[in-house]
Amino acid sequence: MLTNQAPSSKHPNIYEFTHGIRETDFDRFNVFEYLKETEDSFTQPAYVFEALARNLYQVREVKEIYNKRKEFDLIIIDSFINDVAYPFVHEMPFIVLCGMGLEPMHSAVMGNVLNPAYTPSMQYLWNHPLSLIQRTFNIFGSIHFGFIYKHWDPVPVVQTQINKLFPDLPSLLELERNVSLTLINSHYSIDMTQPLLPSQIEVGAMHCRPGEALPQDIAQWIEEAEYGVIYFNFGSMHKGEFLPTKYRNIMIEAFTKMKERVIWKFEKELEGLPDNVIIRKWLPQQDILAHPKVKVFITHGGLLSSQETIYHSKPVLAIPIYFDQPKVAAKLQRAGFGIALNLKELTVPLVVDSLNEIINNPKYAEAVGKASLILRDQKATPIDRAVWWTEYVIRHRGAPALRSTGADLSWVEYLCLDVLVLVHVGTFTLFWVSKKVLALACRVNKKKKTE
Template identity: 55%
Template sequence: MEPVARHALGPAQISAQFPDLPPLLDIERNQSLTLMNTHFSITTPVPLLPSQVEVGAMNCRPAKPLPQDLEAWIAGAGSAGVIYFSLGSVARGETMPPQYRQVFVEAFRRLPQRVLWKYEGELEGVSDNVRISSWLPQQDVLAHHNVKVFISHGGLLSLQESVYHNTPLLVLPIFGDQPKNAMFVENSGLGHMLVWEELTADSIVDALTDIVSSPRYKDNVAAMSASLRDQLTTPQELAVFWTEYVIRHRGAPQLRCPAAQLSWVEFLMLDVVGLLLLVLLLLLFLFRRLLLAVSAALLGGGGKKKRD
């Protein structure tokens, strides 16, 4: 799968586009609030400042009823269930190299489940258990009790929606943060990760079969989903409250960490480290002089006794 090219602008390019913009370091030090698209339930817990507010899964919402024909098709899969396959909105289906496309077509033909495949464009050779659509209401699909696995590229929003709606994952990362998210899925027992370069029909079938047949993946997602949903207020309300708090308190300087105004030498305490190293060297020097003095005294005293 070929990723879409993305070019990050450096400070020089940003300054050229916005000549009146203050230096980026000044902007970084002057920020009043950071809304972070994370939550400790779905990432590694870290200590945060009062000005750093987690609003992860703000994109998630309760499910809405599916269109009648789609509801009937998913429910009609019976106990075998449905596999939902989508690579997001950036990596379009028709850009998938033909060899990978054929691998999926072959793998889906061998599955007992129905497969709902978000794919833009025409796709020939698919089996009768596969339904193609250029757009699907993803969260409503993921929330359906008969959807067993979500085959995803591992984008952060898709990961959050899958956990929120309690659906295990098979992740095929393409670019950006997706490989890291895929490793999180694998290590957290939420599903499996596959690599495009090693993709085969057998590996897809084996991974999906394991996820569907082993209850531990569903149990792990359910536990994480319960933690993610168990919040005092919604992420949207939290973001609104803290945004309005900053406005009400005219930038809320009381939220800012004083360390933001320190230079990198002060922040890393290099002056303290330098002083400690200097003291250590001085102690080593004094200890060496003491050893030399003791050695000279012992050797000198031994030689004198021998002459006597």
């Protein structure tokens, strides 16, 4: 496993190494400071892509693995903004992991163009069905996003650096088209139902599992909670120390007004905490969510956290911060699983009222409970599906039988634009010839009458 994270597995069958490129060290990435400088939560600084592409293959271990890549049976790469990894898959069978769920742009690469009449692009949070205006914006927004990504930034930026290192390689976009299979972090029970190819496998909530025994101090804190527990975690990427003091104080004051106990994932000591709040640098999230005394989960709206809260049947108070989180949070609210709030509009009464509404109104727990039953009701577990299909691609040396013929067509051919042009030209030609023939017949007829 090649990542920008410190090794986390002690399994003897797994070897992890960190490339160590400083620009991708998101442990120190202060998203709140970044959002002060831009209103676009869907972008990353361009220098990150350029630095990664320029430096990745200069790392000794990365270069060694790259030179030995043909010794592997299979390569798996993440799909989103990871074009820098495509040199690894040249002349190799590979699988793409769509960690953010079904991505229209990557689905189109596989030959399955999703219909923008009902498939929203990343930047929009619209409810279904889409109105005429929304569908219009959605179509042009999808085209714009795909064009910018592949022809402006980041792909051309990465391609320029890759060309310097590997001048004989096919283009990144050409390498991408050779994908054998996609493992998609989604499931129709909690996401939009979409038509999929045999090579597109849903493995949403693959990481979810039944709860296990909690550490003794956490278990005791929960068990002794007379009115239940509120669990608060903004994920691994958003460090608590970076949360602006204004919002931190709002949450602390709101907790003083709650009768429930609170477990808060926060990396540093905090002063002025009420007696009903404890903080920890790290928490076993799924084990906490699985406990029946946990009444509500305050989350940033990360996709994995949202899957865990549905799997463990816990309503949410979603306070999204960045990237796809507003979209995930809006989806949770639309499904009736909880309430989504805007971070910039937080007030103590708003937080308190929202928590009390979620805890005391059974409709939220009932809605997420029904979704949990459907999500768990599967013939095979997502992890078993992922393993089986991964080994299938290995057994069949890339599984070319899964490849859609649509992946070989240009966008002009796929959308039958050439056929439409031919039909229009043919219709116009027939109309023009008919008009000329009729005109000639009229002149001949007129001449005969004159004679």
